[in-house]
Amino acid sequence: QVQLVESGGGLVQPGGSLRLSCAASGSGFSVNAMGWYRQAPGKERELVAAISGAGSTNYADSVAGRFTISRDNAKITVYLQMNSLKPEDTAVYYCNANIKRTIYVGTIDVWGEGTLVTVSS
Numbered sequence: 001q002v003q004l005v006e007s008g009g010g011l012v013q014p015g016g017s018l019r020l021s022c023a024a025s026g027s028g029f030s031v032n033a034m035g036w037y038r039q040a041p042g043k044e045r046e047l048v049a050a051i052s053g054a055g056s057t058n059y060a061d062s063v064a065g066r067f068t069i070s071r072d073n074a075k076i077t078v079y080l081q082m083n084s085l086k087p088e089d090t091a092v093y094y095c096n097a098n099i100k101r102t103i104y105v106g107t108i109d110v111w112g113e114g115t116l117v118t119v120s121s
Helices: none
Strands: 002-007 010-012 018-026 029-039 046-051 057-059 067-072 077-082 091-101 107-111 115-119
Touching: 002 091, 002 107, 018 029, 018 091, 018 115, 029 067, 029 077, 046 067, 046 077, 057 067, 077 091
Parallel strands: 010 115
Antiparallel strands: 002 018, 018 077, 029 046, 029 091, 046 057, 067 077, 091 107, 091 115
């Protein structure tokens, strides 16, 4: 079993910054691409940022230039640095990882439980 645990969410004022972390734990697996998604109240879940195993990144237009995704492969952790936060960024943020399990041929997607980010004055 592979588990993703997010942390770093909380309340921040508009224009402020927050850093989210997502750590993968378990055994018998390796991690390929990782990403951050978010779901605002009453809206569908959307991709915020993604990072490949090689380190290439993609961002939603709404966060490009403000958010930065990075990863530490040794710690099996992905981060999301969020700057210049806006009220529209308020959402539950979910970590996602594409996982290869040692004893299986294919890959699976694993999701964290989510961490709440609230941007409000």
